[in-house]
Amino acid sequence: MKRALALLLIAAALAACGKKEEMAGEAAVESYGGAATAAAPAAEAGDAAQQVSPKRHxxxxxxxxxxxxxxxxxxxxxxxxxxxxxxxxxxxxxxxxxxxxxxxxxxxxxxxxxxxxxxxxxxxxxxxxxxxxxxxxxxxKTDEVIDTEARLKNLAQLRDNLRQMLDSRNAKLEELLAVQKELAAAQAQLDAAAGLRLALANQTEKxxxxxxxxxARSVAERSILTPLLDAWHDIGHDFIRSVAALLTVAAVLLPWLLVLWLPVRWWLKRRRRRLQLRAPDPS
Structure with a gap:
């Protein structure tokens, strides 16, 4: 009798333990499901944020x-x-x-x-x-602004890396000089990109x-003959400008023509004299 009672107590204890484990398992499943359900909207919100277009400039x-x-x-x-x-x-x-x-x-x-x-x-x-x-x-100007900002970020990172290389104590003198040259070039490009970004900001923010x-022109100036009078005035202005351009060209070329004419005249006289000396004597 005592032995049977002990067996019943052991069986009841085992059943209670099994029920607790089942309840714990169900709670874990519900907890996981709730977390997954809560994570789904967060993931959708993240995707929506990524799909939002950037600010237009x-x-x-x-x-x-x-x-x-x-x-x-x-x-x-x-x-x-x-x-x-x-x-x-x-x-x-x-x-x-x-x-x-x-x-x-x-x-x-x-x-x-x-x-x-x-x-x-x-x-x-x-x-x-x-x-x-x-x-x-x-x-x-959105594409230009995005490209310029990306270039600014990359150049700033390059400049910082080069400065760190200059601080290295194990580098040789030739290496330091090369790094210094690259740093100066990177800084110049960074300044140019910063100026371009400032110009773009001035164009898009204002x-x-x-x-x-x-x-306003008077009624007489707006008459039907106004286009003809304007054309006549334009022709006169164009003619005067052409004459002025011709005088300018003549004033520029005249000194050079005089300089070239003197040696040509001397050469022609010399050639004529040689021909006279080579001519046979008629007597």
Whole structure:
């Protein structure tokens, strides 16, 4: 009886242990499954992040033609320059050609403006006269920016490696000189790449604006005969320029012709004298 009771206790203990191991196994499976389920969205998010396109670097440029009153051209040109205030605006060039007897006055400006200040600046130009022409161009500089940044990174790494080689105490003098030469070349290329990256940043982070201010022509100047008068004036200017070019060529060649003419004249006289000496005496 005691022996049977002991056997029953042992069997119950073994069954309890088997049940615990089964429950532990199921818990491990559920834990693994949950981890796999949680890892799946993370992997999908990583793939989505890799598929996101890089930041685009776009160079935007505007061109405007503004027609203003002839007596207001100079003031409009000055006002357009004064409206360009750093650091939001950078004036690249400004030219003014006042009116003559045959050509109306015209002024030109080239600027780079921060994107947020472009609308206000263009609105100010519209108040100076009538906008008769306007165009916008966009150029993608992303590939150039990515290539330049990769080149900068590689050149910086090369420069650092060469500097470490210079610090080596076991290197020979010839090796150090060669490394120093390569380091100077790498630094020069790095500076050039940095300048190119700065230029690209200036093109993509600011908007280029080209402005032409021109004086409005009167009704008489816009008559049907205006193209013929303009053509006649152009012909006269072209003829005068041709005559001026011809005089310039003559002034350049004349001294050389004189220098060459003297020895040629001397040679002709000498040749004529020899022929006279060789001629038979008629007597």
């Amino acid at each position: 776009i160079a935007v440029s505007h061109a405007l033609t503004v027609e203003t009153a002839p007596d207001h051209l100079d003031a409009a040109w000055q006002a357009a320059q004064q409206r360009c205030v750093e650091p939001q605006c950078e004036l690249l060039s400004a030219t003014l050609q006042r009116a003559s007897d045959y050509t109306p006055g015209v002024a030109q400006l080239s600027l780079r403006i921060a994107p947020g200040a472009v609308a206000g600046y263009l609105a100010g130009l519209g108040r100076e006269g009538r906008v008769v022409a306007q165009s916008t161009e966009r150029e993608d 908007v280029k604006v080209d402005v032409e201010l021109r004086a």
